[in-house]
Amino acid sequence: xxxxxxxxxxxxxxxxxxxxxxxxxxxxxxxxxxxxxxxxxxxxxxxxxxxxxxxxxxxxxxxxxxxxxxxxxxxxxxxxxxxxxxxxxxxxxxxxxxxxxxxxxxxxxxxxxxxxxxxxxxxxxxxxxxxxxxxxxxxxxxxxxxxxxxxxxxxxxxxxxxxxxxxxxxxxxxxxxxxxxxxxxxxxxxxxxxxxxxxxxxxxxxxxxxxxxxxxxxxxxxxxxxxxxxxxxxxxxxxxxxxxxxxxxxxxxxxxxxx
Amino acid sequence: xxxxxxxxxxxxxxxxxxxxxxxxxxxxxxxxxxxxxxxxxxxxxxxxxxxxxxxxxxxxxxxxxxxxxxxxxxxxxxxxxxxxxxxxxxxxxxxxxxxxxxxxxxxxxxxxxxxxxxxxxxxxxxxxxxxxxxxxxxxxxxxxxxxxxxxxxxxxxxxxxxxxxxxxxxxxxxxxxxxxxxxxxxxxxxxxxxxxxxxxxxxxxxxxxxxxxxxxxxxxxxxxxxxxxxxxxxxxxxxxxxxxxxxxxxxxxxxxxxx
DNA sequence: TCAAAAGTGTTTGGTCTACACCCATGC
DNA sequence: GCATGGGTGTAGACCAAACACTTTTGA
Numbered sequence: 001x002x003x004x005x006x007x008x009x010x011x012x013x014x015x016x017x018x019x020x021x022x023x024x025x026x027x028x029x030x031x032x033x034x035x036x037x038x039x040x041x042x043x044x045x046x047x048x049x050x051x052x053x054x055x056x057x058x059x060x061x062x063x064x065x066x067x068x069x070x071x072x073x074x075x076x077x078x079x080x081x082x083x084x085x086x087x088x089x090x091x092x093x094x095x096x097x098x099x100x101x102x103x104x105x106x107x108x109x110x111x112x113x114x115x116x117x118x119x120x121x122x123x124x125x126x127x128x129x130x131x132x133x134x135x136x137x138x139x140x141x142x143x144x145x146x147x148x149x150x151x152x153x154x155x156x157x158x159x160x161x162x163x164x165x166x167x168x169x170x171x172x173x174x175x176x177x178x179x180x181x182x183x184x185x186x187x188x189x190x191x192x193x194x195x196x197x198x199x200x201x202x203x204x205x206x207x208x209x210x211x212x213x214x215x216x217x218x219x220x221x222x223x224x225x226x227x228x229x230x231x232x233x234x235x236x237x238x239x240x241x242x243x244x245x246x247x248x249x250x251x252x253x254x255x256x257x258x259x
Numbered sequence: 260x261x262x263x264x265x266x267x268x269x270x271x272x273x274x275x276x277x278x279x280x281x282x283x284x285x286x287x288x289x290x291x292x293x294x295x296x297x298x299x300x301x302x303x304x305x306x307x308x309x310x311x312x313x314x315x316x317x318x319x320x321x322x323x324x325x326x327x328x329x330x331x332x333x334x335x336x337x338x339x340x341x342x343x344x345x346x347x348x349x350x351x352x353x354x355x356x357x358x359x360x361x362x363x364x365x366x367x368x369x370x371x372x373x374x375x376x377x378x379x380x381x382x383x384x385x386x387x388x389x390x391x392x393x394x395x396x397x398x399x400x401x402x403x404x405x406x407x408x409x410x411x412x413x414x415x416x417x418x419x420x421x422x423x424x425x426x427x428x429x430x431x432x433x434x435x436x437x438x439x440x441x442x443x444x445x446x447x448x449x450x451x452x453x454x455x456x457x458x459x460x461x462x463x464x465x466x467x468x469x470x471x472x473x474x475x476x477x478x479x480x481x482x483x484x485x486x487x488x489x490x491x492x493x494x495x496x497x498x499x500x501x502x503x504x505x506x507x508x509x510x511x512x513x514x515x516x517x518x
Numbered sequence: 519t520c521a522a523a524a525g526t527g528t529t530t531g532g533t534c535t536a537c538a539c540c541c542a543t544g545c
Numbered sequence: 546g547c548a549t550g551g552g553t554g555t556a557g558a559c560c561a562a563a564c565a566c567t568t569t570t571g572a
Contacts, residue, residue, distance in 0.1 A: 024281050025382050067351035090349040090384040092326035123284050125349040234523030235569040493550030494542040
């Protein structure tokens with residue numbers, strides 16, 4: 001534990017005290033990025049102790065602030081702006097995030113009020129976000145928390161409750177990937193159909209036929225052809241961008257059951 | 260407004276004060292029942308004023324109580340036990356549920372602390388439940404809040420924020436009806452396939468072919484034939500019950516996209 | 519010219535749709 | 546018997562899976 005760094009965090013987060021914040025409720029954000037063929041999760045290194053500890057971005061809500069606005073505010077601190085966000089739900093385990101007696105033993109008395117505040121039970125309202133990994137610039141060392149991408153296969157550096165959030169959220173991501181084309185938020189301005197297919201193969205964890213995928217996806221009418229692209233090897237592929245208007249419409253449709 | 264009744268409510272809800280409760284977080288439950296061909300929602304009449312005001316069941320969370328446990332606890336007060344519950348999410352509008360100055364003007368000073376507590380902003384964690392309408396006995400006048408079924412088409416007696424919750428939750432119910440067989444929770448021990456089809460027609464708001472429905476549903480393997488049933492008119496139909504083991508398995512499967 | 523990857527055509531098989539037809543019961 | 550609704554059979558449309566074939570590039 002390095003008290004000085006932890007003090008810096010407390011000073012930055014609670015420069016205006018705790019009275020302006022909603023107690024007992026916190027926001028956590030699970031931000032996914034896709035770096036073929038890996039799904040990544042945004043995490044922050046915290047200097048609670050000398051171990052290599054990471055957390056998922058989180059923060060608090062102003063007394064007069066909408067929940068989703070708070071989530072956007074929190075992600076802006078990591079350099080993530082204008083992100084696609086959806087709520088996962090409220091998680092309310094009884095375990096506390098902080099060990100109050102231990103933390104207090106390492107800090108001057110002036111922080112005790114804040115420490116008591118953050119040591120209470122919190123209901124976590126969780127949002128997930130999707131960003132285009134390669135167009136995103138994380139703010140590092142801007143504050144005291146360093147942001148970095150973490151491979152979703154290895155979340156062992158997160159506390160158990162955050163690992164739980166990541167896994168629950170990934171389940172939801174997979175479900176929504178199947179019913180909605182939210183996936184398109186992972187991609188840059190323009191992309192090839194085979195890159196898109198690569199993502200579906202990664203997330204559904206099985207191969208998908210090129211022809212079938214191409215015909216099905218194009219028939220949805222969400223994509224528009226733009227240009228050519230020089231391939232690394234082999235024949236170049238067309239680039240597509242997605243039609244945001246039709247995309248937003250499609251979010252209200254969902255799949256049909258088949259009766 | 261009838262202060263005496265409102266006093267009774269406060270006395271009952273806050274007999275142990277507010278310290279044992281988590282502040283700023285509440286639970287609301289949207290409970291659906293199906294009374295062919297209508298979808299019903301559980302509501303409670305409240306004596307805030309002389310108007311015919313209703314709310315959706317709600318309540319608070321003990322400091323050391325899981326969220327879903329709190330939802331079950333709240334519904335037990337209406338006579339709803341062992342209900343199928345799923346979380347809808349957290350709703351955090353900024354509007355307050357109570358008009359503090361007005362309420363205080365009608366109550367003795369001893370209640371002011373409680374009134375202040377409930378007049379704060381609350382993040383509402385919403386659960387939805389599904390019950391078999393005909394096997395459910397609501398507790399009426401057991402406490403001070405009378406429970407009753409409300410037709411989902413007319414929620415005009417609810418406050419706007421609760422109407423919003425009902426509609427958002429109904430959307431979710433429809434989506435989940437399409438992807439999961441949660442519907443079976445609406446039905447009694449045994450039921451006919453045509454009753455089941457009637458429900459799908461009601462919720463999807465379109466006719467479904469008898470043959471197609473029957474073949475598709477039976478092919479899922481969730482149902483088991485039990486006995487005969489005397490029809491009101493015409494040929495009697497088979498009764499089915501659902502296989503709870505396979506049903507629980509199926510909740511983890513969801514529909515496939517079709518790639 | 520060959521390898522590699524994109525793009526397209528075609529056969530096959532499954533399944534939903536629509537509708538016709540038969541079955542079991544009450545009156 | 547006949548009306549009423551339950552249960553089943555089936556032809557056609559449709560669509561995804563699988564795979565072969567063609568096209569376009571780099572080397």
